[in-house]
Every structure is written in structure tokens, then in C-alpha cells.
Amino acid sequence: MNEAIAFYAFAALVILGAASMLRSTNIVHSAFWLLGALLSTAGIYALLSAGFLAIMQIFVYAGAITVLLLFVIMLTGSRVADVEARGTNTLVAGIVAAALAGILVPLQISAPWRLPGTEAVTSTSVLGRMLFSNYLLPFELASIVLLVALVGAIFLAREEE
């Protein structure tokens, strides 16, 4: 019962944040609504007994990515999220998104999953040990991806002399 209340509360917060982000015409407000949606998603992760990922969600998304977005909003000096999206643009986007939702949502509601029904591993130490044994190669590759992205971002964003 408590889980149901927490799930619906966090889900409502995420959807409220996303909807307000889409509706807001001031892009700074949009960024803060996105921040709210991302923080509420961390709550959903915690409900799914993924504590480490909930903390990473707050650090990486809410901390780093939102701040980065706000910095670029400041550097480009644009306060307007939409220069009045034209009619056809929103219409086509609405049709595509509604069609996808129409396919996905009934499918997900009725999907008959055969689940093992055992309790999930919750400890972060298991996650860390797996990351440095079974998933060592992807882990190292991820650090290379981040390094390359960092160098590339500095190269692209630097001022021309």
C-alpha cells in the first residue's frame, strides 16, 4: 500500500514536471521543471530498490546536466523556449507521439510477464563488485567515452583565436 502511494506520487510529480517543461515558454522555467522531473525519477529508482542509481541520478542529471543546460542558456542568452512553434510542427509531433503512446501503453498494461518472483539484490557492494569483474570492459570503455566527450566538448566550445 505504501509502495503504491509512493509510486503514484512520484509518477505524478515526474509527469507534472515533464508537462510543465513542455508547456513553459520561458526556457529557464523549462530547465527547472526538468530538474523537478529528474529528481522525482530518482524517487522512482529508490522505489525500485536501486539506491546507488537514485544517488547517481541526483548527482549526474540533477547536478551536472541541469547546471550545464543553464550555463548554455545563459551563454546563448535565449530566454524563449519556443519561438511560437508553428502549427504543422506541433501537429505532426503530436500525431507521432500520440500514435506511439497508443501502441506502447496498451501493450505495457496487458503484457503477461513471467517473473521469478524472488527478492531483488539491493546492496551497492554487489553492484560495485560486478562492475569491476563481469562488467570491467564496458566500464573502462565508458571512461574512454567520457574522456573523448570531454576533449571534444572543449575543442568545439573554445573561442577561436
Place this chain on the structure above:
Amino acid sequence: MEITLNHYLTFSAIVFCMGLYGALSKRSAIAVMMCLELMANAVNINLIALAKYVTPATIKGQFFAIFVMVVAAAEVGLGLAIVLSIYRQKSSIDVDEVNLLKW
């Protein structure tokens, strides 16, 4: 009333479609990036829910979610650098004005 895997998957499908709508309809490049982040989040909810319910002993999905986060962080860093250099050239971040490669 119990919360099942289907609840989480349905919720993530709704969030994904909201992100898709924004990514297609917004004209500011930064707003498009924000909607992409929302879509990546919806995928992560999916992965973590499946990790808990389908592979509870090995929580495989959580590792995928970690790598999705890594790629999303790299993507937003590079994407915003590109937005900045487009802004320097065109003094605008309207995605409709970046049409040099249009057929």
C-alpha cells in the same frame, strides 16, 4: 493494490512519448536537448524496473542504466558544445535555421 512491473513500464512509456513530442515540436536546440534527457530517463526507468522484476538475482538492467547515464552525460556535453558553436556562427539556436544540409 499492488504495484507491478506493468505499472512501471506503462509510466515510462508515457514519459517517453512526452519527451518524443517535445523533441519533435520544440524549436530551441536547448529545449530539444532537454527532451532527449527526458527520453533517456524513461528508458532508464524501464531498465531498472526490468532489473528488479525479471533478473532480481543479477540486476543486469542496472548496469545498462549506468551506461545509459554515461552516454547521456557525454551526449549532453557534446551536444551543448555544438549548440554553442552554432550560436557563434548564426547568432541563433533555432533548429529550423540550421538547414545547410537540407536536400
